[in-house]
Amino acid sequence: MTDYYRTIKEIIFALVIVFTFTTLVLLAAGAPPFEAYYHIFKGALGSWIRFSHVIKTWIPLTLCACGLLYTFRINLWNIGIEGQMMMGAVFTTACLRFGLESPVQPLFLWFSFAAGITGGAIWAFGAGFLKTKGGVNEIFAGLGLNFVAQGIILWLIFGPWKRPGVASMSGTEIFPHTMWLPHLTSIRLSPVGLGLVTLALVITALMLRYTRIGLYLKAIGNNPNAARIFGIKRAKYMLIAMLFAGGFAGLAGSLQVTGVYHRLLPAISSNYGYLALLVVMLANYNIWLAPFIAFFFACLNVGSIQLPMVLQLDSSLSGVIQGSLVLAALAVHAWRTFRKDNSHRGIE
Amino acid sequence: MKKIVLSIITLSLVFSIFFIFACTDTEPPEKTGNAFTFGLLMVGPYNDHGWSQAHYEGGKYVEKMVPRSKMIYIDKVNPADRAGVTIPQLVDDMVEKGATLIIANSDDMKDGTREAANQHPNVHFIHISGDDVLTGKGPKNLSNLMGKMEYGKMMAGFTAALTTKTGKIAYLGPLINEETRRLASSCYLGARYAWEKVLNKNAADLKFQVTWIGFWFNIPGVTADPTQVAQNFYNTGYDVVVSGIDTTEALVVAGQKRKEGKTVWAIPYDFEGACEGGSDVCLGVPYFNWGPSYVDMIKKSMAGTWKPEWIWLEPNWENINDLNTSAVGFAAGPAISSTTKQELDTFIKELGAGTLNLFTGPLQYQDGSIFLKAGENANDQQIWYMKQLLKGMGGQSSAK
Numbered sequence: 015m016t017d018y019y020r021t022i023k024e025i026i027f028a029l030v031i032v033f034t035f036t037t038l039v040l041l042a043a044g045a046p047p048f049e050a051y052y053h054i055f056k057g058a059l060g061s062w063i064r065f066s067h068v069i070k071t072w073i074p075l076t077l078c079a080c081g082l083l084y085t086f087r088i089n090l091w092n093i094g095i096e097g098q099m100m101m102g103a104v105f106t107t108a109c110l111r112f113g114l115e116s117p118v119q120p121l122f123l124w125f126s127f128a129a130g131i132t133g134g135a136i137w138a139f140g141a142g143f144l145k146t147k148g149g150v151n152e153i154f155a156g157l158g159l160n161f162v163a164q165g166i167i168l169w170l171i172f173g174p175w176k177r178p179g180v181a182s183m184s185g186t187e188i189f190p191h192t193m194w195l196p197h198l199t200s201i202r203l204s205p206v207g208l209g210l211v212t213l214a215l216v217i218t219a220l221m222l223r224y225t226r227i228g229l230y231l232k233a234i235g236n237n238p239n240a241a242r243i244f245g246i247k248r249a250k251y252m253l254i255a256m257l258f259a260g261g262f263a264g265l266a267g268s269l270q271v272t273g274v275y276h277r278l279l280p281a282i283s284s285n286y287g288y289l290a291l292l293v294v295m296l297a298n299y300n301i302w303l304a305p306f307i308a309f310f311f312a313c314l315n316v317g318s319i320q321l322p323m324v325l326q327l328d329s330s331l332s333g334v335i336q337g338s339l340v341l342a343a344l345a346v347h348a349w350r351t352f353r354k355d356n357s358h359r360g361i362e
Numbered sequence: 363m364k365k366i367v368l369s370i371i372t373l374s375l376v377f378s379i380f381f382i383f384a385c386t387d388t389e390p391p392e393k394t395g396n397a398f399t400f401g402l403l404m405v406g407p408y409n410d411h412g413w414s415q416a417h418y419e420g421g422k423y424v425e426k427m428v429p430r431s432k433m434i435y436i437d438k439v440n441p442a443d444r445a446g447v448t449i450p451q452l453v454d455d456m457v458e459k460g461a462t463l464i465i466a467n468s469d470d471m472k473d474g475t476r477e478a479a480n481q482h483p484n485v486h487f488i489h490i491s492g493d494d495v496l497t498g499k500g501p502k503n504l505s506n507l508m509g510k511m512e513y514g515k516m517m518a519g520f521t522a523a524l525t526t527k528t529g530k531i532a533y534l535g536p537l538i539n540e541e542t543r544r545l546a547s548s549c550y551l552g553a554r555y556a557w558e559k560v561l562n563k564n565a566a567d568l569k570f571q572v573t574w575i576g577f578w579f580n581i582p583g584v585t586a587d588p589t590q591v592a593q594n595f596y597n598t599g600y601d602v603v604v605s606g607i608d609t610t611e612a613l614v615v616a617g618q619k620r621k622e623g624k625t626v627w628a629i630p631y632d633f634e635g636a637c638e639g640g641s642d643v644c645l646g647v648p649y650f651n652w653g654p655s656y657v658d659m660i661k662k663s664m665a666g667t668w669k670p671e672w673i674w675l676e677p678n679w680e681n682i683n684d685l686n687t688s689a690v691g692f693a694a695g696p697a698i699s700s701t702t703k704q705e706l707d708t709f710i711k712e713l714g715a716g717t718l719n720l721f722t723g724p725l726q727y728q729d730g731s732i733f734l735k736a737g738e739n740a741n742d743q744q745i746w747y748m749k750q751l752l753k754g755m756g757g758q759s760s761a762k
Contacts, residue, residue, distance in 0.1 A: 172576070179749065180537070183581070183584055184472075184577075280441060281446075319452070319455065322437065322438075
């Protein structure tokens with residue numbers, strides 16, 4: 015339990031650093047800092063509709079964060095999560111297009127989730143395979159595959175899946191309403207999306223805490239040599255972790271297509287994969303904190319649009335806040351490790 | 363187990379705090395004492411010296427002409443600049459801020475605008491350059507507005523053909539769709555007319571090349587880089603580049619080439635003030651003047667006489683550069699020669715009087731199929747939905 019509170023304490027400490035820093039940045043830019051914070055806050059949570067937009071961002075962010083927990087557990091930097099999300103979106107779109115002719119369109123909506131998970135998992139497997147068999151660092155493999163995934167999306171949008179007579183990066187033809195993720199008009203949210211995220215959180219928590227896979231991932235992550243002595247196959251569990259990460263990212267991509275844009279477009283992943291990396295790091299790889307951090311990031315993302323709209327400021331400020339938050343969190347971690355090391359030495 | 367319980371408790375606590383907050387703060391639209399608030403969504407920066415700035419100025423014009431009206435705007439609304447931000451999301455926000463009419467200024471926003479219009483049946487929407495009213499896909503609160511830039515592009519092509527020394531004119535195209543096809547084609551028609559009828563040269567000797575970059579402006583890593591495309595044009599003997607994109611790269615590159623000693627020109631697009639900063643190379647700019655049409659539509663919305671319309675406005679032929687009446691104009695640039703200017707004025711007079719119609723057959727599409735039979739005049743819909751570029755033009759007609 016003390017670990018838990020220490021993390022929270024660290025987050026608060028990091029927050030203080032970050033807000034001091036951003037306030038200075040805002041002052042330097044000649045903008046009223048507290049008004050800016052107020053507008054971000056109100057822009058994200060000022061009404062139910064705004065809140066529903068925050069949740070729409072929170073869903074893919076949390077799904078990606080869930081996936082990343084597996085790979086971070088085994089010490090893999092799955093930066094390819096962005097591409098995995100894109101491929102999830104591509105497979106989903108392919109599945110939906112296939113279903114366009116079919117009389118049972120809504121059925122294909124469900125198939126498309128499976129397709130999205132498969133797409134993401136295949137892409138993650140690619141990076142995992144390069145890592146385990148080819149010895150390619152997963153960061154490079156992942157980044158490379160991100161570019162390939164982006165290339166595939168652009169090619170599909172300009173080529174085989176283009177709108178008739180059009181060559182524009184605006185995306186593919188919009189799907190009919192029957193193939194949109196059903197959402198409740200009264201709350202502007204999709205119960206399916208929320209259900210899937212909750213499921214993902216529960217599954218991830220149980221997997222990591224109570225199953226053999228979770229235990230082995232942790233064992234390899236903490237001490238690969240010891241794990242080898244105990245006969246745990248490192249490569250196998252790395253691939254398993256990648257598959258889970260890719261699957262969840264693919265599902266996030268799926269929901270972007272079916273629930274948000276209703277078509278495939280080049281920016282379908284909206285950088286949520288990269289953002290999720292920051293979320294998980296800031297949460298100190300803790301599954302119970304990740305959804306809250308993701309929620310906070312989603313608020314920043316949605317609320318920051320108020321900056322250009324109301325204060326004529328550049329909205330990239332939210333990026334500054336998010337980036338410096340992670341840097342501050344890492345700094346706090348480093349400081350803690352440093353202090354721990356020193357105190358150990360003191361005892362000796 | 364303890365952790366799970368604790369988390370669920372915290373989670374529900376946070377949410378309930380929010381619920382209280384959300385319920386108490388029903389937020390009536392911010393009453394600013396304005397009779398009419400309208401929202402403007404711009405695809406590019408509001409100061410891009412091109413497409414988006416022309417809209418921004420149009421909005422400012424409304425604020426000046428319609429008493430107690432107020433604009434709220436957001437620029438750079440495109441997936442590259444604002445990843446994850448959707449049109450319905452922005453519209454929701456603007457409506458909460460009290461907007462009762464929303465202008466969406468990009469073809470790229472077609473789907474999002476339609477979705478938002480369906481969600482807000484009591485708010486009026488103007489989708490610029492779209493055709494949802496024609497196709498019947500849009501709801502009743504959505505109208506389409508566009509200016510007949512075809513004439514502006516004809517004037518640009520006309521000026522380019524009279525200016526070029528090499529007989530090679532380039533068109534820096536954005537993405538390929540019906541709008542861009544008809545605009546590039548109009549430019550070619552103007553150029554060919556000047557080439558054949560004013561200069562008495564053989565149409566086959568005029569080279570007119572279109573290169574598409576893939577979007578309305580440069581998105582690094584996604585579109586072709588318009589700066590490179592323009593450089594490439596000038597390096598391969600094209601001495602006039604007519605821009606069809608939202609931003610001013612062609613003019614900037616032309617200025618650089620001029621400094622290197624090359625005799626080149628450029629014709630930017632969209633915004634009346636686009637020639638600024640390129641005075642030695644700018645032949646002129648065909649531009650949109652959105653203000654008057656915005657005022658018209660907003661007055662209709664205020665008076666309750668709104669109906670879904672598809673509006674495609676001609677220039678005011680009395681004076682195409684009258685900013686209070688004309689939807690489309692052509693501002694001659696500092697680099698245009700006085701003889702060319704005179705010829706252009708005659709050309710504009712003929713177009714305005716209707717004695718000259720460049721969309722008259724025989725005209726063939728690029729692949730040789732017939733667009734207009736001999737003597738046939740194209741109607742609005744034929745021009746709007748052109749399927750290919752015209753014969754004689756180089757470049758792609760649609761995606762490969």
